[in-house]
Amino acid sequence: MNDTPLATHRNAFGFVRFVLASLVIVAHTPELTDGTRDRELFSALFGSTTFGGIAVDGFFLISGFLITGSFLSSRSWTSYLKKRIIRIFPGFLAAYFLCIFIVALLAGGRLPHGTFEIVRVITDAAFLQAPRSIDVFAGTPYPVLNGSVWTISYEFRCYLLLLALGMASLLRSRRFIVAAAILFTILALCVPTHSYRPFSPNAVATELTTLQYIRFAIIGDHRQLVRFIQIFLTGACFFVFRDRLRFPAWAMVVAGIALVAGCFSTVFVHIAVAVFGGYLILAFAFLNNDNVFARINNKEDISYGLYLSAWPIEKLLIWWLPGLPLLLLGLATFVLATCYGWLSWQLIERPVIERSRTRRRTPVIATGATDTRSDAPID
Numbered sequence: 001m002n003d004t005p006l007a008t009h010r011n012a013f014g015f016v017r018f019v020l021a022s023l024v025i026v027a028h029t030p031e032l033t034d035g036t037r038d039r040e041l042f043s044a045l046f047g048s049t050t051f052g053g054i055a056v057d058g059f060f061l062i063s064g065f066l067i068t069g070s071f072l073s074s075r076s077w078t079s080y081l082k083k084r085i086i087r088i089f090p091g092f093l094a095a096y097f098l099c100i101f102i103v104a105l106l107a108g109g110r111l112p113h114g115t116f117e118i119v120r121v122i123t124d125a126a127f128l129q130a131p132r133s134i135d136v137f138a139g140t141p142y143p144v145l146n147g148s149v150w151t152i153s154y155e156f157r158c159y160l161l162l163l164a165l166g167m168a169s170l171l172r173s174r175r176f177i178v179a180a181a182i183l184f185t186i187l188a189l190c191v192p193t194h195s196y197r198p199f200s201p202n203a204v205a206t207e208l209t210t211l212q213y214i215r216f217a218i219i220g221d222h223r224q225l226v227r228f229i230q231i232f233l234t235g236a237c238f239f240v241f242r243d244r245l246r247f248p249a250w251a252m253v254v255a256g257i258a259l260v261a262g263c264f265s266t267v268f269v270h271i272a273v274a275v276f277g278g279y280l281i282l283a284f285a286f287l288n289n290d291n292v293f294a295r296i297n298n299k300e301d302i303s304y305g306l307y308l309s310a311w312p313i314e315k316l317l318i319w320w321l322p323g324l325p326l327l328l329l330g331l332a333t334f335v336l337a338t339c340y341g342w343l344s345w346q347l348i349e350r351p352v353i354e355r356s357r358t359r360r361r362t363p364v365i366a367t368g369a370t371d372t373r374s375d376a377p378i379d
Helices: 013-034 041-046 051-073 077-106 114-126 150-167 174-190 210-219 222-240 249-262 269-287 303-320 326-357
Strands: none
Touching: 013 051, 013 269, 013 303, 013 326, 041 051, 051 077, 051 150, 051 222, 051 269, 077 114, 077 150, 077 303, 077 326, 150 222, 174 222, 174 269, 222 269, 249 269, 303 326
16 A cells, blocks of 8 residues: 555545544433433443544544654654644634633533633643533533543643654654554553543532642543553554555454454453554545545544534533433534534634645645645645
């Protein structure tokens, strides 16, 4: 497999990300309604994780693959870091402050007031933490403004890890990347994450000491950090060996069987998704490089905004329209979050990306167009 489908965006990564973001809604709809995972389909079938957990794993796998290419083709480490900041922060900050100043008021909360609360809001935003507000969604399961965005800070930590490896000239060593991925796979087996949940059904905001806050803002939960680094580095392994990737039917069948088997284990599920699910994701993305799947969510990547907005939208629907059937609740959330994702891309994410590139835009020879997706492996 050569780099042509990757360099020209003739692949189905955009479609896969859209599907993964939608699966988060599938997972959250019954859980946000009931406060349990009893009616969550994946959990009911396999008993290990949820469709949301699978979707997040998929995001980190794809990110590890694409962002490794982005670093290796960046002009400098500062160029790489700028692209990563531009891709993560604008969309996040828009969703964050909408939650703080609009969703909170609609959900029974209040605006931040006083120096301490204002400083906390700004600090949380700077460290990519979840927005906080007192008394929001009182009496409902998971009374928090946005329970999905907790993964974003881990994504950025993975970007910084890749930056450190790149600056140490280790990313071009296939042996090192494989060794690092194996090491974190072993660590992931030693610190399983099945007992960890970022929010409890009856979540109550608790204040951390300054040192606790700094530690959590920098490292997060060590179990989740190990999990995400393992998946991210697996994606990096796929990238550095991309020239050797082949997708025969028998290999995809074997990967599918191994993936299903791994999904029954709370210890192995995330590793199975990273390794076997990652192989199948790449097979789908590159084998569908010139059809309708390659055109869905390709030039207009709305998956990030969809992911960031689905939780507060669904919580507001539950808050204001209690008793909605699950199917109607999920469909309404999907439609509204998709609309928000499109607006976020058109009004915030793409304009910021394009503005940052006006001074250094280079043509893509294969198409005569210019690359505006900052997660692409070309600059």
